[in-house]
Amino acid sequence: MQGRDRAFTLIELLVVIAVIATLAALSLPALSRARRHAEAAFCLNNLRQWGLATQLYALDHDDLLPPEGSPNPSDTATNVGWYIQLPAVLDLPRYHDMPWRTNPAGARDPYA
Numbered sequence: 743m744q745g746r747d748r749a750f751t752l753i754e755l756l757v758v759i760a761v762i763a764t765l766a767a768l769s770l771p772a773l774s775r776a777r778r779h780a781e782a783a784f785c786l787n788n789l790r791q792w793g794l795a796t797q798l799y800a801l802d803h804d805d806l807l808p809p810e811g812s813p814n815p816s817d818t819a820t821n822v823g824w825y826i827q828l829p830a831v832l833d834l835p836r837y838h839d840m841p842w843r844t845n846p847a848g849a850r851d852p853y854a
Contacts, residue, residue, distance in 0.1 A: 795828040 799808050808824035 791832055792828065795831040796824070798831050799824075799828060 796807065800806060808827045810823050
């Protein structure tokens with residue numbers, strides 16, 4: 743038995759795999775919670791940006807808020823809503839060029 747190399751037994755390998763699987767299973771809920779927290783922070787930041795854009799618009803227009811308008815691009819008479827005017831204040835793409843208007847269902851909305 744002196745010439746035989748010492749190797750891991752099948753039981754030892756199974757125990758190591760079980761420990762690794764248990765650690766991975768314990769860390770998944772924490773990762774999910776962190777992802778939800780990051781998405782909430784992302785949404786809060788976007789809301790903050792829209793609030794700042796509204797304030798900047800009001801400062802530039804005698805404390806008036808942007809008017810409500812129609813999201814229909816062919817309706818030029820009322821195509822001056824806040825969702826049209828505020829992206830220009832924030833240097834964002836125009837409302838009609840925003841990616842969520844052309845992305846397939848389930849695609850992430852960057853303005854959520």
